[in-house]
Amino acid sequence: MDGAKRLVVITGASSGIGEATAEAFARRGMHLVLAARNAAALQAVARHCRALGVDVLVVPTDVTDASKVAELASAAAAFGRIDVWVSNAGVGAVGKFQETPIEAHQQIISTNLVGHINEAHAAVPIFLKQGHGIFVNMISLGGFAAAPYASAYSASKFGLKGFSEALRAELSDRPTFTSATSTLRSSIRPASATEEITPARSFRPLLPSMTHVRSRMRSCVSASVPWPPQPSARRPIW
Numbered sequence: 001m002d003g004a005k006r007l008v009v010i011t012g013a014s015s016g017i018g019e020a021t022a023e024a025f026a027r028r029g030m031h032l033v034l035a036a037r038n039a040a041a042l043q044a045v046a047r048h049c050r051a052l053g054v055d056v057l058v059v060p061t062d063v064t065d066a067s068k069v070a071e072l073a074s075a076a077a078a079f080g081r082i083d084v085w086v087s088n089a090g091v092g093a094v095g096k097f098q099e100t101p102i103e104a105h106q107q108i109i110s111t112n113l114v115g116h117i118n119e120a121h122a123a124v125p126i127f128l129k130q131g132h133g134i135f136v137n138m139i140s141l142g143g144f145a146a147a148p149y150a151s152a153y154s155a156s157k158f159g160l161k162g163f164s165e166a167l168r169a170e171l172s173d174r175p176t177f178t179s180a181t182s183t184l185r186s187s188i189r190p191a192s193a194t195e196e197i198t199p200a201r202s203f204r205p206l207l208p209s210m211t212h213v214r215s216r217m218r219s220c221v222s223a224s225v226p227w228p229p230q231p232s233a234r235r236p237i238w
Helices: 018-027 038-051 066-077 103-130 149-171 210-220
Strands: 007-011 031-035 056-060 083-087 134-138 175-179 183-188
Touching: 007 018, 007 066, 007 103, 018 031, 018 038, 018 083, 031 038, 031 066, 031 083, 031 103, 066 103, 103 134, 103 149, 134 149
Parallel strands: 007 031, 007 083, 031 056, 083 134
Antiparallel strands: 134 183, 175 183
16 A cells, blocks of 8 residues: 555445445545455445545454454554544344344444444554544444434443543543544644644545435435344444
């Protein structure tokens, strides 16, 4: 990869918001490392992004497995730098709490909360070592307003919001943070840096428009969630 260009890691990149985000970064000329469980879908996204003129590495990853996330981080860092990490993996289930299999509730918490913690645990040390980086947690409105019939999803997103705020405070001596209803964006730079990356200015224009995201999401939305989950199964996108 061309070292002069920025490198972006995106999890949950096989469809929906992740796919749209990958395309948005590719159009900006940024190299990509794409991760998700569905390898075939990832390859399809990668082909589209490569056609836009950027290099793309595909790393099939289950974010609930900390060791696999660590391998993903190592593979990305091998290119010399990671500029942006978009922690986007997520699943959901709709139904009455007591009628939804407990395994489904557990999978939602594992993916939507523990998965993001695994990613931050792998990415933050790299950012601190290299002296810069932007970490994005995809929280969604579910972290601000509880959704009936999606209790585990609401719990996971409220938990992710709390985790993000705690991590922001813990690293307050280094990064500059801004937040929005859907993401937490953090820029990590050494205190002596003369050129500061301000997330609100440098990163926000790179996010896909909601119109673009919705167009990518339509084919992914389903009225039900198969159980047990399959990598190729369509899931509701929140």
